[in-house]
Amino acid sequence: MVKLTPDRHLSPQPPSVAARDVVRAPDPAAAIPAADAGSGRPPNPSVLAGRLSALAGGPKAKINAVVIDAETRRALYELRADRPATPASTTKLATSVAALATAGPAHQITTRTVQGTGGGIVLVGGGDPTLTALPPRPDAGHPPYASLIDLARQTASALKASGVRQVRVDYDASAYQGPSTAAGWKPNYLPDGEVAPVAALTVDEGRVAPSDPSKKTRVSDPPASAARQFARLLSKNGVSAKAGRRTVAQKEAAQLGAVQSPPLSALVEHLLTESDNDVAEAMARQVAIKLGRPATFADAAQAVRQVLAKLGVAQGVSVNDGSGLSPRNRISPIALARIVSLAAGEDHPELRPVITGLPIAGFSGTLSPPRYTVATSRAGAGMVRAKTGTLAGVSTLAGLAYDADGRLLAFAFMAGDGKSAVDPGKLDRLAAAVASCGCG
Numbered sequence: 001m002v003k004l005t006p007d008r009h010l011s012p013q014p015p016s017v018a019a020r021d022v023v024r025a026p027d028p029a030a031a032i033p034a035a036d037a038g039s040g041r042p043p044n045p046s047v048l049a050g051r052l053s054a055l056a057g058g059p060k061a062k063i064n065a066v067v068i069d070a071e072t073r074r075a076l077y078e079l080r081a082d083r084p085a086t087p088a089s090t091t092k093l094a095t096s097v098a099a100l101a102t103a104g105p106a107h108q109i110t111t112r113t114v115q116g117t118g119g120g121i122v123l124v125g126g127g128d129p130t131l132t133a134l135p136p137r138p139d140a141g142h143p144p145y146a147s148l149i150d151l152a153r154q155t156a157s158a159l160k161a162s163g164v165r166q167v168r169v170d171y172d173a174s175a176y177q178g179p180s181t182a183a184g185w186k187p188n189y190l191p192d193g194e195v196a197p198v199a200a201l202t203v204d205e206g207r208v209a210p211s212d213p214s215k216k217t218r219v220s221d222p223p224a225s226a227a228r229q230f231a232r233l234l235s236k237n238g239v240s241a242k243a244g245r246r247t248v249a250q251k252e253a254a255q256l257g258a259v260q261s262p263p264l265s266a267l268v269e270h271l272l273t274e275s276d277n278d279v280a281e282a283m284a285r286q287v288a289i290k291l292g293r294p295a296t297f298a299d300a301a302q303a304v305r306q307v308l309a310k311l312g313v314a315q316g317v318s319v320n321d322g323s324g325l326s327p328r329n330r331i332s333p334i335a336l337a338r339i340v341s342l343a344a345g346e347d348h349p350e351l352r353p354v355i356t357g358l359p360i361a362g363f364s365g366t367l368s369p370p371r372y373t374v375a376t377s378r379a380g381a382g383m384v385r386a387k388t389g390t391l392a393g394v395s396t397l398a399g400l401a402y403d404a405d406g407r408l409l410a411f412a413f414m415a416g417d418g419k420s421a422v423d424p425g426k427l428d429r430l431a432a433a434v435a436s437c438g439c440g
Contacts, residue, residue, distance in 0.1 A: 040405030042069045043439030045076045051433045052077050055426070063415040063426075066333040067434055070341045070400060070408040075334070084316055084330035085414040088389030089275045089366075090396045091324030091331065093339050094317055096268045096354050098307040099283040102290045105265035105350050109286070111146055111201070113155045113230075114253035120168040121155065121256060122249040123230050125201025125223065127175050127285055127295070128261040129278040130270075132204050133229050134211060142270060143262035148203055148226075152233035154257030159239050169231045170244040173223040175200035176285060178296030184326035193218050195277040195325060198285075200295070201226050205278040265353040272357030272387055273365035277323040284322025297321055311348070313338045327391055327418060336398040336412035344400055344408065358385035358399050361431065371428055380432030386411075393418035397427040404438035 193216025196206030359365030362381030386399025
């Protein structure tokens with residue numbers, strides 16, 4: 001058994017990366033071996049249940065829960081484990097697995113410019129929400145995002161080479177179809193900046209002030225905003241430009257420039273660590289596109305479930321979006337645990353970014369402090385990797401932990417009925433109990 005974490009009597013430190021590790025590697029592009037089931041024996045179900053039942057609050061508690069052995073998928077603890085509940089952002093686990101299984105971890109999304117008609121060019125979106133108009137940052141901590149600045153340079157160079165010094169920038173966002181919001185999304189999501197209107201052409205996730213993380217406001221029409229920004233950048237590069245109209249580029253149109261997103265593996269890691277709603281919706285639509293379906297909310301949701309069914313983990317999954325913002329989504333705890341176990345196993349190495357993208361308890365992403373810093377959950381710090389989920393009256397947690405005997409376990413805890421407040425600390429305590437259980 002490879003030692004992954006610090007001694008339990010020491011102050012928690014970020015888990016080290018080692019062979020058969022389940023934690024994030026420093027370089028997201030580095031090869032990471034499949035997760036090991038561990039050298040320890042699976043815990044005794046009755047002993048584990050004794051620990052968790054008291055924390056869960058008994059059969060009347062508003063919580064559905066499961067713990068399974070990650071290798072065999074045998075259930076070790078169940079509390080309404082097969083009853084679907086509102087998954088919130090743990091929906092992103094299903095989305096990410098489907099995207100990686102369909103498009104592959106190396107897939108990149110292209111944004112390009114092509115010749116248009118009547119003195120215009122066309123900015124064509126491929127569905128990359130991380131396309132950015134900000135200057136590159138060497139310390140960004142992720143592969144470079146596709147740069148609108150670079151695309152403008154390429155395009156201006158091509159235009160000037162052909163003697164063109166003035167253009168109209170039309171834009172093509174036809175890669176996506178249907179409504180820009182999902183069934184069940186609350187009216188405040190867009191004005192509060194939880195997500196931008198979902199579109200195939202978006203710059204900096206549609207943020208009005210992308211250089212200021214404290215400001216969440218989004219533009220109302222991302223494709224039109226992208227065209228205006230691109231026209232300004234072209235003008236800075238010596239080609240006078242103004243934003244034009246929405247159009248559909250001709251298939252045979254000559255390409256002027258192109259930029260590509262980071263690989264899907266990096267996008268998945270980011271969307272899970274930071275719970276990025278915009279990237280999650282883009283991933284769901286990539287699944288639909290790869291399966292030849294229209295890139296709508298409904299078709300993307302059906303495409304995700306189709307891929308999960310092929311992988312044998314669709315039972316108990318019903319979703320309306322890719323991000324989990326819809327309170328109409330329903331996933332059972334056992335379905336979430338099986339999805340995580342699938343990604344952690346050896347049979348599907350293409351799914352590894354799901355595991356490397358899971359936040360580390362007490363250290364990264366949505367599980368950063370103050371979570372896992374109090375006495376009742378500190379045992380899980382550095383030992384638990386899990387995706388969080390939060391909506392009004394709902395809190396969820398699904399992921400992995402090596403227990404004290406060295407056995408890799410998958411779990412899902414889903415609390416709340418959407419009507420009253422939920423304490424996410426309760427789920428942290430349950431996960432910490434799994435990690436600290438020497439129940440073999």
